[in-house]
Amino acid sequence: MSTLDGLWRRGTDFLGSDYAIMGGAMSWVSERHLVAALSNAGAFGVIANGSMPPELLEQEIIETKALTDKAFGVNLIIMHPQLDALIEVCKRQNVSHVVLAGGIPSGNHIKAIKEYGGKVMGFAPSAIIGRKLVRLGADALVIEGMEAGGHIGPVTTSVLAQEVLPQIREVPVFIAGGIGRGEAMVSYLEMGASGVQLGTRFVCASECIAHAKFKELFIRSQARDAIPSVQLDPDFPVIPVRAIANQATDHFMRFQKEVIEQYRGGALDKKTAQLKIEHFWAGALRKAVIDGDVEHGSVMAGQSVGMVSKIQPVREIIEELVTQGEEYLSARRDRHLVLASERSEEFQPIA
Numbered sequence: 001m002s003t004l005d006g007l008w009r010r011g012t013d014f015l016g017s018d019y020a021i022m023g024g025a026m027s028w029v030s031e032r033h034l035v036a037a038l039s040n041a042g043a044f045g046v047i048a049n050g051s052m053p054p055e056l057l058e059q060e061i062i063e064t065k066a067l068t069d070k071a072f073g074v075n076l077i078i079m080h081p082q083l084d085a086l087i088e089v090c091k092r093q094n095v096s097h098v099v100l101a102g103g104i105p106s107g108n109h110i111k112a113i114k115e116y117g118g119k120v121m122g123f124a125p126s127a128i129i130g131r132k133l134v135r136l137g138a139d140a141l142v143i144e145g146m147e148a149g150g151h152i153g154p155v156t157t158s159v160l161a162q163e164v165l166p167q168i169r170e171v172p173v174f175i176a177g178g179i180g181r182g183e184a185m186v187s188y189l190e191m192g193a194s195g196v197q198l199g200t201r202f203v204c205a206s207e208c209i210a211h212a213k214f215k216e217l218f219i220r221s222q223a224r225d226a227i228p229s230v231q232l233d234p235d236f237p238v239i240p241v242r243a244i245a246n247q248a249t250d251h252f253m254r255f256q257k258e259v260i261e262q263y264r265g266g267a268l269d270k271k272t273a274q275l276k277i278e279h280f281w282a283g284a285l286r287k288a289v290i291d292g293d294v295e296h297g298s299v300m301a302g303q304s305v306g307m308v309s310k311i312q313p314v315r316e317i318i319e320e321l322v323t324q325g326e327e328y329l330s331a332r333r334d335r336h337l338v339l340a341s342e343r344s345e346e347f348q349p350i351a
């Protein structure tokens with residue numbers, strides 16, 4: 001029994017977990033071991049499908065089920081060329097929660113998941129899109145601010161929370177981006193969120209398969225080291241990705257400059273130049289997470305990386321977050337009690 005039970009009941013009921021803490025799907029990182037460890041610890045793990053083909057996703061779900069009998073979800077990127085087949089896999093495996101990431105999903109994809117009894121979660125980068133997702137049938141929303149690791153939007157978590165939470169009450173809303181401690185978690189719950197989603201804090205879990213060098217860099221890094229990728233030219237869009245600065249982030253700047261110069265000099269057409277820039281990061285996350293090449297790969301990390309200080313079991317990280325949240329609430333209750341007793345002394349009637 002936790003003092004947070006009442007605060008996040010809507011989230012725990014929705015997820016079917018003890019704590020309304022989702023382990024945000026992280027490509028190459030959120031596989032069976034981390035996902036099962038999160039769900040076994042009372043939180044909610046989510047498999048990151050990333051670019052996996054349907055056969056590998058099915059295998060991953062089966063292997064995750066072998067490690068936990070608790071609920072877990074699957075995150076699918078909507079641009080995946082085999083999205084229909086991936087949803088079929090989720091149906092066959094009766095995945096209870098499917099998170100559709102990377103844009104606004106089609107009504108048909110949402111319907112296909114709901115028809116087999118799955119719950120659909122979507123990402124809302126604004127209240128307008130949040131309302132649209134609810135109209136399309138999403139059962140819950142995640143709002144993720146630009147403090148997060150990985151692909152990010154332009155708005156901070158705190159501003160998105162103020163924009164979305166008062167306006168969208170029909171479905172549970174989970175907050176992601178920059179949450180590293182229990183106090184922040186509680187403050188979003190008190191603003192009306194049903195739960196939270198964290199990614200960066202779980203990378204250094206002992207159960208996480210990320211390469212030791214990837215974890216070491218997380219432990220050494222501060223918030224200011226996790227920076228968004230920079231677009232050099234307004235004609236050549238770059239989707240910002242927050243990652244720890246390394247040789248690859250420097251190289252990306254020089255590379256954009258070279259490619260754009262080639263385009264301006266007539267050596268490349270615009271489409272080829274744009275594709276070259278887009279392909280720069282292909283395979284880079286795997287290179288860092290799996291191969292441990294943290295200088296030439298992409299070390300995606302959120303600003304909360306500064307709060308990652310050691311390798312520890314998932315259960316310990318979850319307990320830390322919950323305890324911090326509970327202590328924050330009880331310290332505030334104590335302060336109110338002291339204030340109330342001081343006030344009642346001030347107003348003692350004169351005998």
Ligand SMILES: Cc1cc2nc3c(=O)[nH]c(=O)nc-3n(C[C@H](O)[C@H](O)[C@H](O)COP(=O)(O)O)c2cc1C
Nearest residue numbers: 024025026027101148149150177178199200300302
């Ligand atoms: C290494 C890494 C990989 C990620 N990959 C994905 C992904 O494949 N799909 C997705 O929806 N979000 C992805 N994310 C975002 C997380 O799911 C989560 O929302 C985010 O990490 C929360 O913010 P935080 O990093 O501040 O805790 C990734 C984040 C990281 C750090």
